Amino acid sequence: MKRHLIIATAAAAALVAGGTVTAVAVSNDTGSANAASGRQLPAKTVAHEANTQASGTAQVQDGRSSIPMQDDDANGQEEIREANAAKVSAPDAAAAALKAVPGTVTGLDLDADRPGLVWDADVLGKDGKWHEVTLDAGNARVLNQHIDQDEDDDAQERAAAENAGTDAAAAARSAASHGTVTSVELDDDHRGKAVWEVETITKNGKEHKLLADPQSANVTAAPAHDTDDDDNDGADD
Missing domain, CATH: 3.10.450.40 (Nuclear Transport Factor 2; Chain: A,)
Structure with a gap:
């Protein structure tokens, strides 16, 4: 729980500053490689990762399918x-x-x-x-x-x-x-x-x-x- 608060607080500060933030929290979770590595991450990524790990859901990407297609049934096909x-x-x-x-x-x-x-x-x-x-x-x-x-x-x-x-x-x-x-x-x-x-x-x-x-x-x-x-x-x- 403390780890999530640290990341979220850092992410919020970075968003205000418009820069990046270094994730420094250490966790025993195997899925926390980014946070444990200390590498530089965009503020948006860190903020989302905090929400992702807190909710247990998969990370949402850019929201666009790799198969462009419109919902059009004009020809019944x-x-x-x-x-x-x-x-x-x-x-x-x-x-x-x-x-x-x-x-x-x-x-x-x-x-x-x-x-x-x-x-x-x-x-x-x-x-x-x-x-x-x-x-x-x-x-x-x-x-x-x-x-x-x-x-x-x-x-x-x-x-x-x-x-x-x-x-x-x-x-x-x-x-x-x-x-x-x-x-x-x-x-x-x-x-x-x-x-x-x-x-x-x-x-x-x-x-x-x-x-x-x-x-x-x-x-x-x-x-x-x-x-x-x-x-x-x-x-x-």
Whole structure:
């Protein structure tokens, strides 16, 4: 705790002066190489490192994806375009999100937004809070991470996440044979029970919606009226 106060105080002083600060605090933590080394760090970096180590979250970088892409579905090819451009799979995105916020990944969504092509991950942290983590779809780098202050603390949703025997990554791996996974979400009340809802897209552009059991991650096709497949049969062509 004293170490965090020392770094934060030094960072604040440096920001006022507009210069750099030397991190001189010594810690027994293995992840404190920068602070223990005494090397010169930009004031912005030191301030962020203090916040990072205090919160236990990954360091946020410049917030821009390595895959520039606009959210544009004018020609109806948005999903296949995003799936083809992404270099990070859904399971790898989940793993990266858990490095930032230990807990349970309850949602993954591949999306092109202002930062470019990203994975948006929802995590129920071990701290009991809901977190949103934005990851670069090109290299899994954390672009943004924050606590979701607007998330309704639904006891049923929380219980479903805590009681699930699998996570979003397992559901994604089970569904991967049906195409590229573009979305995974834990539905806490699908016909009276919890289930993973997984969306995939094949190389020929067919989109499919699958359901994965929260305990075994076994995948089944979603009922026809629940799927967005072009042929409405819930099956791969």
